[in-house]
Amino acid sequence: MSKLLARLSDAAKSGVYAAPHAGDILDATRGSDLQVVRIDLAGVAEKGALLDRISAALQFPGWFGRNWDALEDCLSDLSWSRARGHVLLFENGKLSAPDSKMLIEILGAAAARWRGKDRSFFAVFLGDAAELASLYRPRK
Numbered sequence: 001m002s003k004l005l006a007r008l009s010d011a012a013k014s015g016v017y018a019a020p021h022a023g024d025i026l027d028a029t030r031g032s033d034l035q036v037v038r039i040d041l042a043g044v045a046e047k048g049a050l051l052d053r054i055s056a057a058l059q060f061p062g063w064f065g066r067n068w069d070a071l072e073d074c075l076s077d078l079s080w081s082r083a084r085g086h087v088l089l090f091e092n093g094k095l096s097a098p099d100s101k102m103l104i105e106i107l108g109a110a111a112a113r114w115r116g117k118d119r120s121f122f123a124v125f126l127g128d129a130a131e132l133a134s135l136y137r138p139r140k
Helices: 003-009 023-029 047-058 068-077 097-116 127-135
Strands: 015-019 034-040 085-091 120-126
Touching (some): 015 097, 023 034, 047 097
Parallel strands (some): 015 120
């Protein structure tokens, strides 16, 4: 197992991160029991479009309510996924400041919840979107 795969499989390291590109992550996770989902933020200008992109990429159930609370509920549940852990790759986007902060907060909360369940959960902002990860402040 590569060092990167070991890190992405370690629930204790779950959180929100930045990376220059997806290549190493995709190579390391190929054939693993981690679910890797790419979420393209290109053209996303408002909350509804952001929630739709995430919902489609993660195949949220029909009860997803298209609001921040529902996003947190779904990201903290993921019971429809049989994966041992989750790696969300966000790329190609700039979000408004309020949406960025809320998304980062929700992703961080989901990572903390999954840490407590001993399942890994990583949100990785790639390339131009990487600056969003700087908004993340882990909850203590």
